[in-house]
Amino acid sequence: MSRVEEVLDDLLLEGDRLEALVADLPEGPGGWRSPTPAEGWTVAHQVAHLAWTDEAALAACNDLGAWDELVTSALSAPDRFVDVAAEHGAAAAAHELLERWRAGRDALAAALRAVPEGTRLPWFGPAMSVTSMATARFMETWAHAQDVADGLGVTLEPDDRVRHVVHLGVRTRDFAYRNRGLEPPAEAFRVSLRLPGGDLVEYGPPDARASVTGSAQDFALVVTQRRHLSETDLEASGADAAHWLQVAQAFAGPPGPGRAPR
Numbered sequence: 459m460s461r462v463e464e465v466l467d468d469l470l471l472e473g474d475r476l477e478a479l480v481a482d483l484p485e486g487p488g489g490w491r492s493p494t495p496a497e498g499w500t501v502a503h504q505v506a507h508l509a510w511t512d513e514a515a516l517a518a519c520n521d522l523g524a525w526d527e528l529v530t531s532a533l534s535a536p537d538r539f540v541d542v543a544a545e546h547g548a549a550a551a552a553h554e555l556l557e558r559w560r561a562g563r564d565a566l567a568a569a570l571r572a573v574p575e576g577t578r579l580p581w582f583g584p585a586m587s588v589t590s591m592a593t594a595r596f597m598e599t600w601a602h603a604q605d606v607a608d609g610l611g612v613t614l615e616p617d618d619r620v621r622h623v624v625h626l627g628v629r630t631r632d633f634a635y636r637n638r639g640l641e642p643p644a645e646a647f648r649v650s651l652r653l654p655g656g657d658l659v660e661y662g663p664p665d666a667r668a669s670v671t672g673s674a675q676d677f678a679l680v681v682t683q684r685r686h687l688s689e690t691d692l693e694a695s696g697a698d699a700a701h702w703l704q705v706a707q708a709f710a711g712p713p714g715p716g717r718a719p720r
Contacts, residue, residue, distance in 0.1 A: 465592040466567050468619045472596060473563045476603040479610070480505060481556060490552040494609030495684075495717060499544060501609055502555060504602045506547025507540065509559035511598055512566045515591060518579045519569040525580055532582070540711070566595065583633075583710045596622045597708055601682035608684075616654035616675040624651055624674050627681030627708045628661045634707040643668070643698040651677050668696030670703065681708040686719040 480501060483489035490502045499507075517524040532539040547555060570592050578585040586594065600623055607614045628649055632642035648662040648669035659674060670677070676690035680703055687703050694700040707713060 462570065462589040462592055465589060465596055465622055466570060468622060469592060469596045469599060470563070470567055472599045472603065472619060473560075475614070476505075476508075476599060476606060477556070477560065479603070479606060479612070479614075483552070483610075485552050490555075492609045494605040496605055498541070499605070500548060501606050502548035502550075502552065503544040504606050504609075505555055505559050506550075507544045508599060508602055509547055509555065509562050510543040512559070512562040512595065515579075515581075515595060516562065516566045516569055518581060518591070519566070519573055522580070529580075529582075563599075581710065593622050593626050594710075597626050597682065600678070601684055601709070604679065604682070604684045618653045618655045618657070620674050620678045621653060621659055623678035623682065623708065624649075624659055627677060627706060630681070630708050631702060631706070634702070634705050634713075637707060638705055638713050640705070643702075645698075647696075647699050647702065649677075668694070668699035670694050670699050681706040683707065683709075683714045683716045686717050688719050 480490070483492075483501065485491070490505075491500050493500055494504055496504070514525070514528055517528060535542060547558070550558070570588055573579070573588045575588070577588060579588065579591050581591070581594075596619070600620065603614060631647070635642040645668065646662045646666055648660070648664060648666035650658060650660045650669065650671050651674040652658055652672070653674045662669075670692060672690065672692035676685065676692050679685035680687055680690060680692060683706075692703060694703055705713070
């Protein structure tokens, strides 16, 4: 199985897991209108955001005219377009929003499978390979599923699929610095993390002077800014590695505020 096929299969599984969490929820408070840790966003906002970003990625795959229109619209309100799209989508009835998201994520997976190898896809930042786009969509689905679970007061069982978020979190190290106007460290870090199933995922030279160790789940929660570092088992060796965990950001867009300790 190719790397992109592996990621896309896991993306569909992650979407199914979130759908199972929300499909039978009631329409109002305690269900789709329950608040989540993202300020001002309910469960419906979270799913609407995923539907919108999946549709944006679909346009990047096969309709550059629609993509250009989307970017033009975003540039007209650069600080608000994500919230506006989420608010608009969340206003729909729950069953309509669920069907929109389901159709969009299935169409996107099919479109990404059909994109020729080597194609670079436009996005809100540098253009991405098909595999990178699929990994980014996995990361978003995984992260917003955490928000929904937190809002509903339930726990999602950690799964080895989290390795895709880890991969993106490591790959975006330098982006996270530059996104804050900071110069990234010149040297690579050693990252050694334990997957929920027990295997290790490792990046960087074994003799690196700076390193990060701990669970892959906690690392993913930190780089997606879903948990405060103090609530995790991550350990940093070296000042540069410790600083990275304070600024890490695996998602596109302006630096996020992160989460306060619960």
